[in-house]
Amino acid sequence: MEFKRRDAPYTVPTANVANVMQHVLLALIPAALAYVWYFGAGFVFNLIIAAIFCLAGEAWMLHLRKKPVEPSLYDFSALVTAVLLAFALPALTPWWVTATAALFAIVVAKHLYGGLGFNIFNPAMAGYVVVLVAFPLHMNLWTAPRMGDLDYHYMTIYETARYTLTGTFPDYLSFDAISRATPLDTVKAGLANLQTFQELQINPMMGDFGGRGWEWIGNMTAFGGGWLLLRKIIRWQIPLAVFAGLLVPASILYVLQPGIHPSPGFYLFSGGTILCAFFIATDPVSAATSPKGRLVYGFGIGFLIYAIRRWGSYADGVAFAVLLMNMAVPAIDYLTRPHIVGHARSSSNDD
Amino acid sequence: MPAALPGRLHQHGAKRVSAPTYDLGKLHGGLRLPGEKRQSTSTDIQQLPIPDQLILPLTQHVGDQADPIVGVGDTVLKGQMIAQTKDTLSAPVHAPSSGKVIAIEPWPVSRRFGDKAPCIVIECDGEDKAYEGGTAPRPYESMSPEELLIEILLGGIVGLGGAVFPTAQKLMQAISAPLEYLILNGVECEPYISCDDMLMREHADEVLRGALILMHALQVATCYVVVESDKPEALRNIAEALGEIDDERLILKQVPTIFPSGGEDQLVQLVTNREVPSGGLPTDVGCVVQNVGTAVAIHHWINKGEPLISRVTTVTGAGVASPMNVMARIGTTVEDVVAFAGGYTDRAEQLVIGGPMTGKSVTTDAVPLVKATNCVLVLSEQVPLDDEKPCIRCGECAEVCPIQLLPQQLFWYACADNEKQLRSHGLTDCIECGCCDLVCPSHIPLTADFRRAKARMLELADEKARAERARQRFESRNERMELEHQMRDQELSEQKQAARKKGQQAIQDILDRTRNNDDDDEG
Numbered sequence: 001m002e003f004k005r006r007d008a009p010y011t012v013p014t015a016n017v018a019n020v021m022q023h024v025l026l027a028l029i030p031a032a033l034a035y036v037w038y039f040g041a042g043f044v045f046n047l048i049i050a051a052i053f054c055l056a057g058e059a060w061m062l063h064l065r066k067k068p069v070e071p072s073l074y075d076f077s078a079l080v081t082a083v084l085l086a087f088a089l090p091a092l093t094p095w096w097v098t099a100t101a102a103l104f105a106i107v108v109a110k111h112l113y114g115g116l117g118f119n120i121f122n123p124a125m126a127g128y129v130v131v132l133v134a135f136p137l138h139m140n141l142w143t144a145p146r147m148g149d150l151d152y153h154y155m156t157i158y159e160t161a162r163y164t165l166t167g168t169f170p171d172y173l174s175f176d177a178i179s180r181a182t183p184l185d186t187v188k189a190g191l192a193n194l195q196t197f198q199e200l201q202i203n204p205m206m207g208d209f210g211g212r213g214w215e216w217i218g219n220m221t222a223f224g225g226g227w228l229l230l231r232k233i234i235r236w237q238i239p240l241a242v243f244a245g246l247l248v249p250a251s252i253l254y255v256l257q258p259g260i261h262p263s264p265g266f267y268l269f270s271g272g273t274i275l276c277a278f279f280i281a282t283d284p285v286s287a288a289t290s291p292k293g294r295l296v297y298g299f300g301i302g303f304l305i306y307a308i309r310r311w312g313s314y315a316d317g318v319a320f321a322v323l324l325m326n327m328a329v330p331a332i333d334y335l336t337r338p339h340i341v342g343h344a345r346s347s348s349n350d351d
Numbered sequence: 352m353p354a355a356l357p358g359r360l361h362q363h364g365a366k367r368v369s370a371p372t373y374d375l376g377k378l379h380g381g382l383r384l385p386g387e388k389r390q391s392t393s394t395d396i397q398q399l400p401i402p403d404q405l406i407l408p409l410t411q412h413v414g415d416q417a418d419p420i421v422g423v424g425d426t427v428l429k430g431q432m433i434a435q436t437k438d439t440l441s442a443p444v445h446a447p448s449s450g451k452v453i454a455i456e457p458w459p460v461s462r463r464f465g466d467k468a469p470c471i472v473i474e475c476d477g478e479d480k481a482y483e484g485g486t487a488p489r490p491y492e493s494m495s496p497e498e499l500l501i502e503i504l505l506g507g508i509v510g511l512g513g514a515v516f517p518t519a520q521k522l523m524q525a526i527s528a529p530l531e532y533l534i535l536n537g538v539e540c541e542p543y544i545s546c547d548d549m550l551m552r553e554h555a556d557e558v559l560r561g562a563l564i565l566m567h568a569l570q571v572a573t574c575y576v577v578v579e580s581d582k583p584e585a586l587r588n589i590a591e592a593l594g595e596i597d598d599e600r601l602i603l604k605q606v607p608t609i610f611p612s613g614g615e616d617q618l619v620q621l622v623t624n625r626e627v628p629s630g631g632l633p634t635d636v637g638c639v640v641q642n643v644g645t646a647v648a649i650h651h652w653i654n655k656g657e658p659l660i661s662r663v664t665t666v667t668g669a670g671v672a673s674p675m676n677v678m679a680r681i682g683t684t685v686e687d688v689v690a691f692a693g694g695y696t697d698r699a700e701q702l703v704i705g706g707p708m709t710g711k712s713v714t715t716d717a718v719p720l721v722k723a724t725n726c727v728l729v730l731s732e733q734v735p736l737d738d739e740k741p742c743i744r745c746g747e748c749a750e751v752c753p754i755q756l757l758p759q760q761l762f763w764y765a766c767a768d769n770e771k772q773l774r775s776h777g778l779t780d781c782i783e784c785g786c787c788d789l790v791c792p793s794h795i796p797l798t799a800d801f802r803r804a805k806a807r808m809l810e811l812a813d814e815k816a817r818a819e820r821a822r823q824r825f826e827s828r829n830e831r832m833e834l835e836h837q838m839r840d841q842e843l844s845e846q847k848q849a850a851r852k853k854g855q856q857a858i859q860d861i862l863d864r865t866r867n868n869d870d871d872d873e874g
Contacts, residue, residue, distance in 0.1 A: 001695065003702040006712045007799035009785030010703055012732050015747070015792040017740050075740065117741030284745040289759050291749065333760065340777040341379065341754045342616065342629035
């Protein structure tokens with residue numbers, strides 16, 4: 001009898017890229033629900049617009065690059081980028097801002113660098129930073145989270161949709177009436193005005209640790225991230241290192257001068273820290289890949305988040321921290337190669 | 352290093368049983384794979400009938416081809432040596448049954464992709480008459496280790512775990528180093544294969560008898576018999592046999608079922624927590640590893656006078672009607688072996704000699720079963736070959752690599768043909784176990800890529816060596832020419848000078864003569 005030739009091993013692999021991405025999408029559901037609960041339906045509109053432009057951009061680029069469109073579209077990686085963007089953007093964002101971010105993420109940051117697997121920068125963060133710099137006004141439009149006891153005006157679904165599509169408010173509302181400083185903004189401005197952190201914490205917006213709403217979105221994100229860890233979709237090194245990079249300097253300074261430095265808990269639960277640790281920094285393509293390298297990479301991101309929040313001009317520094325560490329990845333990987341079994345311990349990192 | 356724990360002996364019913372020890376070293380990565388061994392272990396080892404024809408490759412071992420010492424038309428007897436070794440690394444071949452040599456010609460063999468190799472073809476007479484000379488048992492205890500090794504060499508014994516390194520030469524190399532442990536490898540970590548398991552279940556005593564011979568040959572103080580945790584019956588039977596032999600130097604070790612812990616270097620690391628140096632051998636860290644099947648073969652040769660002419664092979668996979676283990680004569684074709692196991696099923700798609708992780712894919716079942724053949728695997732899987740996606744650098748491959756390489760980086764450098772980085776990232780240390788392939792979400796055939804990159808590296812090294820030789824030849828030629836030139840110049844100038852001197856002398860002579868003549872005239 002005659003048979004076909006093959007290369008060993010002959011067992012069929014079980015994991016696939018689409019499955020990895022599906023896990024990531026599923027793990028973000030609790031956080032998305034919390035986001036919608038606290039900040040309204042705008043998140044859903046952002047998500048839809050980001051998804052449309054990410055997928056269209058992906059299909060367009062694949063077509064231009066003469067690559068098969070379908071398999072890459074169904075690996076869900078473009079959809080993950082869209083979801084991460086939706087999390088990064090304020091709930092009220094005009095569609096052209098979202099579209100710009102989505103197209104830059106997919107077309108420039110992903111495909112012009114060679115497509116999935118070859119992009120140096122995290123596409124979602126690259127797209128976000130472009131609109132953060134290009135549309136600073138729109139990117140500062142954060143509404144107050146749902147508070148229950150203390151109510152601001154909330155926009156209806158219709159009003160939200162209208163704002164997303166046209167960028168205009170109902171006649172009785174204005175930008176100033178609806179926008180509220182985020183807890184990170186509040187703390188940054190307050191400390192600059194020589195208020196102490198403890199004084200600032202009296203504001204009901206500040207919640208228990210990291211601000212009303214934000215801390216619960218954080219909890220839900222950590223819940224999804226924990227599930228990814230259990231399913232071994234992500235490994236523990238990067239999340240742990242991001243937390244360490246942020247909390248170590250935050251704790252030391254807070255203990256030394258608790259008045260002028262925000263508490264580590266505040267930095268952990270506010271802004272995008274937890275989302276970054278579990279879902280953004282862990283993007284395998286743009287992250288360091290050796291086990292030790294991932295610790296260095298994560299710690300670098302955590303530390304940069306702290307440095308930008310504390311001493312930089314932006315309230316949150318997640319996107320910049322990630323992009324800066326993305327640039328350092330080749331060097332980190334090269335310098336943190338693991339000990340190869342059978343080689344002398346000291347010479348493994350030579351040359 | 353912790354001192355070796357002696358096998359704890361305790362009463363178990365009427366028999367003395369040696370309990371396994373568990374103190375283990377660390378092995379990075381590896382995979383827990385579905386065993387797929389039940390299919391072939393439900394029946395005892397079946398004796399395969401003598402086929403009509405036996406095909407015996409002259410190279411069934413690592414090293415040089417053996418020299419045939421029979422010719423076409425010769426009658427041979429069971430156990431008679433039909434090919435011998437020269438002084439190089441090699442192993443003799445014996446006739447597995449009696450009959451007539453009908454050809455010595457190239458035949459498809461189970462090397463990668465089944466190329467052809469010279470084989471002795473024997474037409475069996477079915478009488479299975481045994482060769483009389485040299486089949487007596489050898490009293491090994493009164494022999495010196497060197498004498499014993501020469502005996503082992505004559506038995507045609509090679510490593511039966513799959514590497515088929517000639518055992519005698521391996522032991523000879525080993526006794527020149529300070530040794531602490533003999534490790535008997537009963538860790539059959541690859542899925543589907545169960546021949547060592549069945550051998551330990553049914554012939555535990557013979558395994559240990561072989562171990563005692565090996566210990567005498569090597570003069571080592573401790574022998575670990577290492578068995579995986581998924582073989583409870585083999586563990587029990589070895590423990591019982593240990594109790595009967597009652598030799599404290601033999602210790603049973605149970606190891607977890609993780610692929611590829613049965614690889615030689617990996618097993619040393621797991622059992623002794625010592626890393627075999629890159630490019631080195633287990634003897635560099637005081638260990639020798641022998642497969643349990645090899646131990647049984649040595650026992651048969653030394654204690655019973657039967658050379659290596661048959662072995663236990665697993666015939667299994669979804670493409671085989673009734674999977675089982677068979678005791679088959681070396682040289683039986685795979686076709687005959689599968690036919691004995693009920694033939695192929697409709698789902699037979701691929702023929703693999705060896706296991707599903709590291710076996711060799713062959714194109715025809717005309718290949719013979721050789722000393723290395725521990726498994727005939729007929730698989731049904733049809734893998735789409737075009738679904739390779741870009742690497743997303745998830746690093747799962749690095750998590751499972753037993754050598755702690757970074758396959759994702761190696762892949763990158765292999766694509767770029769960057770030899771320097773491939774070397775510094777340890778490509779040559781890759782054992783091609785296939786773990787990285789299995790966990791890759793992008794379905795990249797990493798092991799095949801690495802195999803090609805290694806071949807390319809050898810090619811480059813070859814090219815470099817050739818270029819270096821050519822350069823040296825060119826330079827030495829230039830030097831030679833230069834030297835010749837100088838010598839020629841020197842010679843010429845000497846001749847010139849000599850001529851000049853001679854010339855002056857000649858003129859002087861003539862002048863002298865004429866002067867003399869003048870004087871004479873005057874005189």
